[in-house]
Amino acid sequence: DNEEKILQHGGRHERYKIRVFCRIRPVNRNEAAQGGVIVVDKIDEFSVTIDTPRGQREFQFDKVFSAGASQEDLFHDTNLIQSTIDGYNVCIFAYGQTGSGKTFTMVGDKEQKNPGLMPRSFNAIFDIIRENSSKFDFKVSAYMLELYNDRLQDLFVSQAGEAHAQTQSHGQARRVEIKRNRKGVVFAQGAETKEASSAQELYALFQQACANRHISATMNVESSRSHLIVGIRVESKNLTNGSVSTGKLSLVDLAGSERAAKTGAKDHQLKQVMQDSLGGNAKTLMIVNISPSECNLDETLTSLYATRVKAITNNAQRNVESKEIAQLKEVIMKLKSGQSVEDVDV
Numbered sequence: 001d002n003e004e005k006i007l008q009h010g011g012r013h014e015r016y017k018i019r020v021f022c023r024i025r026p027v028n029r030n031e032a033a034q035g036g037v038i039v040v041d042k043i044d045e046f047s048v049t050i051d052t053p054r055g056q057r058e059f060q061f062d063k064v065f066s067a068g069a070s071q072e073d074l075f076h077d078t079n080l081i082q083s084t085i086d087g088y089n090v091c092i093f094a095y096g097q098t099g100s101g102k103t104f105t106m107v108g109d110k111e112q113k114n115p116g117l118m119p120r121s122f123n124a125i126f127d128i129i130r131e132n133s134s135k136f137d138f139k140v141s142a143y144m145l146e147l148y149n150d151r152l153q154d155l156f157v158s159q160a161g162e163a164h165a166q167t168q169s170h171g172q173a174r175r176v177e178i179k180r181n182r183k184g185v186v187f188a189q190g191a192e193t194k195e196a197s198s199a200q201e202l203y204a205l206f207q208q209a210c211a212n213r214h215i216s217a218t219m220n221v222e223s224s225r226s227h228l229i230v231g232i233r234v235e236s237k238n239l240t241n242g243s244v245s246t247g248k249l250s251l252v253d254l255a256g257s258e259r260a261a262k263t264g265a266k267d268h269q270l271k272q273v274m275q276d277s278l279g280g281n282a283k284t285l286m287i288v289n290i291s292p293s294e295c296n297l298d299e300t301l302t303s304l305y306a307t308r309v310k311a312i313t314n315n316a317q318r319n320v321e322s323k324e325i326a327q328l329k330e331v332i333m334k335l336k337s338g339q340s341v342e343d344v345d346v
């Protein structure tokens with residue numbers, strides 16, 4: 001098991017090494033037109049070599065996917081959906097230069113003939129829910145954000161809707177801010193959350209969110225400058241003992257890394273979004289996407305050096321609360337909303 005688990009405190013905490021996958025995309029037409037010289041080679045399941053003018057460099061990963069690897073292969077090896085249901089913070093993100101295959105990996109192609117990790121995760125969440133519905137009550141909700149020029153935009157609020165809301169609130173734009181709760185879990189305060197009761201509903205929410213992006217995710221040069229953040233909360237109540245656990249799956253399609261590096265100083269919000277994923281309490285998987293071609297050699301090397309984070313260990317922690325605490329919270333909620341609290345509640 002490459003998760004390198006060390007159980008502590010009755011299984012509530014585990015040391016979790018951040019996993020890093022490397023995915024090499026196929027040569028594209030543009031690269032073929034420039035000669036199509038390939039400088040990247042997957043030499044075994046865990047290693048890639050890069051031919052540079054100064055000699056060959058070798059990089060190690062938890063897994064390497066060559067140009068022939070399918071979307072199914074990649075999703076199969078991520079293996080983190082059960083953890084989300086079990087109450088962990090899980091983060092999967094794609095890193096790499098513009099055009100290296102981040103969106104293909106996370107979302108898939110435009111026609112969804114080859115769906116990526118997001119739609120596959122949506123399906124897997126509801127498959128697991130269906131299998132366990134006799135023992136647990138589940139609630140799935142999502143928020144979707146775009147981070148553009150260091151500003152967080154709620155993708156469930158259309159820009160037309162936002163303009164209307166600003167008129168109503170005397171020009172005050174609704175703000176989404178990244179905050180951290182007492183357990184250290186990062187959340188997007190002020191972001192609209194929507195419930196979904198099937199994978200299809202979740203996908204429809206995702207499509208609605210994409211329609212509200214600043215720039216369409218395909219074709220436009222500008223697309224590479226915005227980060228897409230999809231957050232999915234899964235709350236499960238154990239029907240036998242009443243305990244409640246809340247897991248969060250964050251799926252992040254980062255902006256092109258070469259631009260992120262150039263505007264690095266301004267990316268404060270991105271740091272907060274990612275802070276519980278890197279060195280925090282999440283189970284994190286980073287996928288570094290690279291081009292195989294000589295013409296992208298410099299960016300490929302930069303990406304590979306930048307993602308050598310194998311030493312970072314997270315303290316993954318389940319978010320479970322006992323039946324008693326869950327009940328107390330319910331009582332407090334009722335009191336706050338002015339309802340009476342019966343003896344049986346406590």
Ligand SMILES: Nc1ncnc2c1ncn2[C@@H]1O[C@H](COP(=O)(O)OP(=O)(O)OP(=O)(O)O)[C@@H](O)[C@H]1O
Nearest residue numbers: 025026097098099100101102103104223224255256
């Ligand atoms: N593994 C792959 N197999 C087939 N096609 C791929 C693969 N990876 C990427 N592509 C294709 O290459 C093109 C660029 O990929 P993609 O849009 O995913 O790059 P990106 O890293 O998200 O770029 P940007 O930073 O500009 O958003 C797309 O047309 C995509 O379909």
